Amino acid sequence: MKLNFVHVHLLLNHVPTVGTIIALGLLMLALVKKSQELKRASLALFFAIALVSLPTYMTGYSAQKAIKDRPGVSSSLIEQHQSAALLALIFMEATGVVAWFGLWQARKPSAAAGWNAPVVLLLSAVTIGLMAAAANIGGEISHPEIMSAGEAPGGTLAPAALTSASISHFQFAHPWAWPTLETLHFIGLSLLFGIVLAGNLRILGFMKNAPFVDVHRLLPWGVWGFVLNSVTGMMFFAGASGQYIENPAFHLKVIFMLLAGANVLYLTWFDEVWALGPGANAPLSAKLVAASQVFLWIGVIYFGRMLPYIGNAF
Amino acid sequence: MDAYFEWLQGLRLSMWIAESESIWAFPFVLFLHSAGMGVSAGSAFVIALRLLGLAGPVPVSSLRVLFKIFWAGFFLNLVTGSILFAAHATITGHIPIYYAKLTLILAGMLLSVPIRGFVDGEASDSVIPASIRTLAGVSLVVWIGVIATGRLIAYAQ
Numbered sequence: 001m002k003l004n005f006v007h008v009h010l011l012l013n014h015v016p017t018v019g020t021i022i023a024l025g026l027l028m029l030a031l032v033k034k035s036q037e038l039k040r041a042s043l044a045l046f047f048a049i050a051l052v053s054l055p056t057y058m059t060g061y062s063a064q065k066a067i068k069d070r071p072g073v074s075s076s077l078i079e080q081h082q083s084a085a086l087l088a089l090i091f092m093e094a095t096g097v098v099a100w101f102g103l104w105q106a107r108k109p110s111a112a113a114g115w116n117a118p119v120v121l122l123l124s125a126v127t128i129g130l131m132a133a134a135a136n137i138g139g140e141i142s143h144p145e146i147m148s149a150g151e152a153p154g155g156t157l158a159p160a161a162l163t164s165a166s167i168s169h170f171q172f173a174h175p176w177a178w179p180t181l182e183t184l185h186f187i188g189l190s191l192l193f194g195i196v197l198a199g200n201l202r203i204l205g206f207m208k209n210a211p212f213v214d215v216h217r218l219l220p221w222g223v224w225g226f227v228l229n230s231v232t233g234m235m236f237f238a239g240a241s242g243q244y245i246e247n248p249a250f251h252l253k254v255i256f257m258l259l260a261g262a263n264v265l266y267l268t269w270f271d272e273v274w275a276l277g278p279g280a281n282a283p284l285s286a287k288l289v290a291a292s293q294v295f296l297w298i299g300v301i302y303f304g305r306m307l308p309y310i311g312n313a314f
Numbered sequence: 315m316d317a318y319f320e321w322l323q324g325l326r327l328s329m330w331i332a333e334s335e336s337i338w339a340f341p342f343v344l345f346l347h348s349a350g351m352g353v354s355a356g357s358a359f360v361i362a363l364r365l366l367g368l369a370g371p372v373p374v375s376s377l378r379v380l381f382k383i384f385w386a387g388f389f390l391n392l393v394t395g396s397i398l399f400a401a402h403a404t405i406t407g408h409i410p411i412y413y414a415k416l417t418l419i420l421a422g423m424l425l426s427v428p429i430r431g432f433v434d435g436e437a438s439d440s441v442i443p444a445s446i447r448t449l450a451g452v453s454l455v456v457w458i459g460v461i462a463t464g465r466l467i468a469y470a471q
Contacts, residue, residue: 198357298349302349304348
């Protein structure tokens with residue numbers, strides 16, 4: 001059977017809505033119970049949902065392509081769903097980044113900042129509202145029966161600039177836009193990959209006079225590189241989705257990226273590398289994770305660079 | 315100069331890179347060049363950010379290995395970059411931004427000498443002098459410039 005991205009969309013699209021509600025409940029419970037363990041679990045869950053939300057959004061374009069010409073399917077409803085989903089995605093990713101910072105701070109020798117949990121709480125509450133709005137319009141596309149009699153379909157708070165059409169139009173109207181985004185994407189790549197190298201080389205046994213807690217302080221720069229590349233990458237994708245949704249190199253790039261992202265949670269759950277003082281050797285399991293992290297990011301670069309050659313991107 | 319570019323472009327390797335449909339020709343060399351960029355510019359970024367005081371307390375002396383990694387990426391890109399240039403020498407050789415990139419690479423290499431001198435020195439884990447911070451800041455900007463000019467060569471043709 002050929003992998004059908006419409007199925008993937010229908011499978012994943014409940015995760016951001018339902019998952020965020022569960023993670024928010026967990027976070028509130030953690031704050032009431034003053035449990036650091038529960039708080040870490042909820043932040044990791046937010047991070048994981050933020051990762052899953054990326055393919056949820058992207059597979060929506062495959063679903064759109066599959067059903068847009070069917071009778072009874074409103075293309076304006078699909079567009080409303082898409083821009084509502086993009087707004088929700090932006091808030092979801094912001095929640096994921098702030099949640100990651102909470103996990104990162106929890107590993108610092110000094111106490112974690114007090115602002116993190118309230119910010120995650122607020123962002124995720126907004127995200128839930130936006131996800132619900134996007135999901136509601138999405139449901140109306142193929143289930144008109146959920147609308148009450150006389151109710152107008154759709155309706156979204158998303159600004160008009162947040163549609164694929166306007167992003168695409170902007171890129172075509174301004175010839176400098178695409179090269180600028182590409183340049184930023186490559187700067188972000190180098191920043192992210194430099195941090196990936198430095199952090200994992202310590203675990204692999206280089207830079208051994210540095211304690212791991214110090215190396216760990218480099219990691220936010222890697223996250224800034226990742227944020228820069230997510231933003232520029234989503235602008236490529238939303239502006240020219242036709243280049244990507246049926247491009248096998250792109251599918252593999254996203255899969256490698258999600259695995260590399262999930263790999264980051266290793267540093268949250270396992271304590272073995274945290275005990276590494278100056279000169280100490282990491283256990284084999286940690287070295288395998290570190291090597292896989294470097295391998296996965298090289299894979300992301302490989303499939304990214306192959307987008308025009310294995311697939312059809314320019 | 316044009317005769318030299320034409321000779322370079324007429325080499326069998328250059329013609330194979332430019333004309334072959336194989337994924338192992340132009341695409342793979344381009345991938346190696348991008349990966350080498352991540353290795354070399356990435357290591358340069360980490361070193362510069364640490365010396366600028368923006369990357370926490372990791373001991374400066376522990377960054378010594380990053381210079382070796384930087385040079386490994388650099389030589390990979392010297393080789394792959396030369397191959398990519400040879401494949402389209404008569405075009406790329408007339409793009410001003412390509413020469414801007416070469417100039418910036420030269421500046422980055424020159425800057426790396428005093429920076430590496432400090433990091434390799436015995437005083438690297440004590441106070442970082444203001445002059446080294448300045449050089450680190452300039453080197454950060456220079457390597458960003460190398461990436462930007464390199465990326466824009468593709469759009470200048």
